[in-house]
Amino acid sequence: MTTPLRRLLTPALALVAGVAMVVAPAEGATAAPDAPAAEEDAPPALLRDVLEVAGRDYLQAKAKVDQSKKRQGELNGELRKVQARLDELAPQVGQIAAQSYRTGRLSVAAVLLSSSSSDSFIERVARLDQMNMVNNGKLTELDEAKEQVARAQAALDAELREQQKQLAIMAKRKGEADKALDLVGGNRLIGNGFVSATSPVAKAAPRTANGEWPNESCSKDDPTTSGCITPRTLNAYTEVKKAGFNRFVGCYRPGGPFEHPKGRACDWSLLNRGFASAKTQDQKLYGNNLAAFLIRNADRLGILYVIWYKQIWWPGSGWKSYSGASDHTDHVHMSML
Structure with a gap:
């Protein structure tokens, strides 16, 4: 074997030598x-060794890429749903913010001072409490939706990085196998x-x-x-x-x-x-x-x-x-x- 070819195929052959065993x-x-x-x-023998090692690594990397693509599809679906919810909540929270800016947030003290009777006092406290609960709930939903979007996007980015890593492995193993196949008229x-x-x-x-x-x-x-x-x-x-x-x-x-x-x-x-x-x-x-x-x-x-x-x-x-x-x-x- 010529020196350049030996350098080219040594990694695959060394791996074979380390893991191969004769099955009785x-x-x-x-x-x-x-x-x-x-x-x-x-x-x-040379081609067989390269196909054995490079082939298994290539197919295992391909399996991971296929799994990653499937996971990406699921994450994209999740991301679209959460983004739609975020788009729905954002205007509602914007309206709450605009109203608070125009009128100021009602406080319990303001309710007490503006109430002319005990009945109106109780009614206005209840209404104020309900309004604040709704507003706080919307704000909480918005925060949670933002966090879900961030998590889904981070998971999707991680999947894309893993996919690129496995595609690089596939390309490397393909190159090794192609060069070995060339030796048998490939x-x-x-x-x-x-x-x-x-x-x-x-x-x-x-x-x-x-x-x-x-x-x-x-x-x-x-x-x-x-x-x-x-x-x-x-x-x-x-x-x-x-x-x-x-x-x-x-x-x-x-x-x-x-x-x-x-x-x-x-x-x-x-x-x-x-x-x-x-x-x-x-x-x-x-x-x-x-x-x-x-x-x-x-x-x-x-x-x-x-x-x-x-x-x-x-x-x-x-x-x-x-x-x-x-x-x-x-x-x-x-x-x-």
């Missing part, structure tokens, strides 16, 4: 029969992204309360082997099947540092059994439609990247050409967060 295969677990070789089923593709608006909408995988993707272990039985997959991978597997993609698929595979032994990847074949490169229009269309479904629902399912037919898709960069160890013309590869 479940005892007695076996890979899907006729599965493609492990080394052909993932990007080269020229950006225009108009060839396989995303279809007619793809079914998948059931979203669970997130944390603040919208982030939780870390998950290989804790669910893999329907395709005797191994294990994560709950998020199982949800994606189930949703792909529900969408009508019922040809051969293999998920768990022991050994190696890729997503398969972590239960975070599946290979969707074009055949009913085994793997072979697309030879018919039907097989190519099946792969195109499957890739389109995954990409359309990537944010709902927690997709890390997809590889299909000499192309790789990553959330921050979209589709790019791919010339890794395998051209992936025989299956759609899906890697999960």
